Amino acid sequence: MGPNAGSLSAAAQQAEKxxxxxxxxxxxxxxxxxxxxxxxxxxLCPNVAVYWTNRALCHxxxxxxxxxxxxxxxxxxxxxxxxxxxxxxxxxxxxRQEYAKGIRELQKALDLGRGANPKGYMVEEIWQxxxxxxxxxxxHSSTKRSWELQSLKEACESALKEKYVIDISQRxxxxxxxxxxxxxxxxxxxxxxxxxxxxDVPTEVPDYLCCKITLDIFRDPVITPSGLTxxxxxxxxxxxxxxxxxxITREPLNPSQxxxxxxxxxxxxxxxxxxxxxxxxx
Numbered sequence: 158m159g160p161n162a163g164s165l166s167a168a169a170q171q172a173e174k175x176x177x178x179x180x181x182x183x184x185x186x187x188x189x190x191x192x193x194x195x196x197x198x199x200x201l202c203p204n205v206a207v208y209w210t211n212r213a214l215c216h217x218x219x220x221x222x223x224x225x226x227x228x229x230x231x232x233x234x235x236x237x238x239x240x241x242x243x244x245x246x247x248x249x250x251x252x253r254q255e256y257a258k259g260i261r262e263l264q265k266a267l268d269l270g271r272g273a274n275p276k277g278y279m280v281e282e283i284w285q286x287x288x289x290x291x292x293x294x295x296x297h298s299s300t301k302r303s304w305e306l307q308s309l310k311e312a313c314e315s316a317l318k319e320k321y322v323i324d325i326s327q328r329x330x331x332x333x334x335x336x337x338x339x340x341x342x343x344x345x346x347x348x349x350x351x352x353x354x355x356x357d358v359p360t361e362v363p364d365y366l367c368c369k370i371t372l373d374i375f376r377d378p379v380i381t382p383s384g385l386t387x388x389x390x391x392x393x394x395x396x397x398x399x400x401x402x403x404x405i406t407r408e409p410l411n412p413s414q415x416x417x418x419x420x421x422x423x424x425x426x427x428x429x430x431x432x433x434x435x436x437x438x439x
Contacts, residue, residue, distance in 0.1 A: 168201045168202060169201075169202055172198040172199075172201040172205065172208070175198040175201070176194070176195065176198050176207070176208060176211065179191040179192075179193075179194030179195045179198065179211060179212075182194060183214070183215060186218075188215045188218050188219055191211075191212075191215045192212055192216070195208050195209075195211050196212065199212070204235055205235070206233075206235040206236035206242065207232075207239075209228045209229070209231045209232035209235070209242070210228065210229065210232045210239060210241040210242050210245065213225045213228035213229050213232065213241075213242075213245050214241070214245065216228065217245055222248075222253075223249075225245055225246075225248070225249045226246060226249035226250070229241075229242045229243075229245045229246035229249065233246065238269055239269075240269045240273065240279060240283075242266075243262045243265045244262070244270075244279070244283055244286075246262045247259045247260070247261075247265075247266060247290070248263075248286065251290055251293065256290065256293060256294035257294065259290055260287065260290050260291060260294060263283060263287040263290055264287060266279075266283050267284060267287055284422070284426070285376055285377075287426075288376075288425075288426070291429050314343060317343060317346065362374050362428070363428070365421070365424075366421065366424060366425050366428055368387055368391060369385065369386075369387065369405060370387060370388070370391050370392070370395070370404065371388060371391055373388070375418075375421055375422070375425050377389040377417075377422075378417070378418040378421040378422055379392060379415040379416060379417055379418060380416055380417075380418040380421075381406075381410055382410075382414050383403055383408055385406065386418045386421055387404075392404075392415065393412060393415075396410065396411070396412055
């Protein structure tokens with residue numbers, strides 16, 4: 158037990174040194190060197206999830222999504238509560254257009270992140286990627302539905318026209334057939350398919366979910382002491398470049414007085430879950 162324990166301890170210490178070296182390389186954008194360092198750390202201590210997620214992050218920087226997925230799946234096997242593991246796995250799945258699976262992983266990462274550090278930067282980043290993913294899922298399914306509806310509509314119209322021609326021919330050439338019913342059927346068919354396509358028509362975003370400065374849907378809403386809500390990046394830019402005052406109330410305002418408006422953020426998320434297709438987050 159003694160020698161083995163000492164050996165393991167030495168391996169663990171060496172692996173930590175390699176991790177720190179990998180971190181330094183990563184911060185200098187030397188991703189290949191960072192990957193080598195993390196790989197050595199994994200070789201020494203393969204059961205440490207963070208080594209796998211660190212390497213996955215390097216693969217992500219290089220757009221090597223196959224390896225991102227492989228490393229994240231391994232990290233999650235070791236630690237199912239790995240926020241970065243679920244997050245980057247979700248991004249990798251979205252790259253393969255597996256939207257439902259990717260969204261599940263992002264939601265898992267968001268839930269874990271909120272539990273661990275509700276105000277952390279990861280939560281903000283995950284939330285934005287999740288909103289974007291929901292739009293992408295709708296866009297993909299909407300395009301497919303639109304194509305299927307159009308194909309079905311054309312098939313039905315063709316069948317109605319064929320039926321009309323057969324009906325005419327069966328009357329042995331008599332031209333007293335009233336075409337009104339045929340045109341009424343085509344119009345009714347058009348109304349049915351228009352109604353079926355309504356779910357793919359964007360709905361207007363409510364004003365209270367939009368920043369008063371940009372008129373754009375909130376991504377990171379913050380509230381001021383006066384009770385007004387702004388997009389964080391926009392109000393911070395205003396305070397830096399224009400002056401330290403509320404742009405609407407003109408009251409003095411410092412960045413330290415801004416706090417996340419969680420109620421609005423939840424409302425935006427609920428809106429996107431129901432109508433995520435209605436607005437594209439860049």
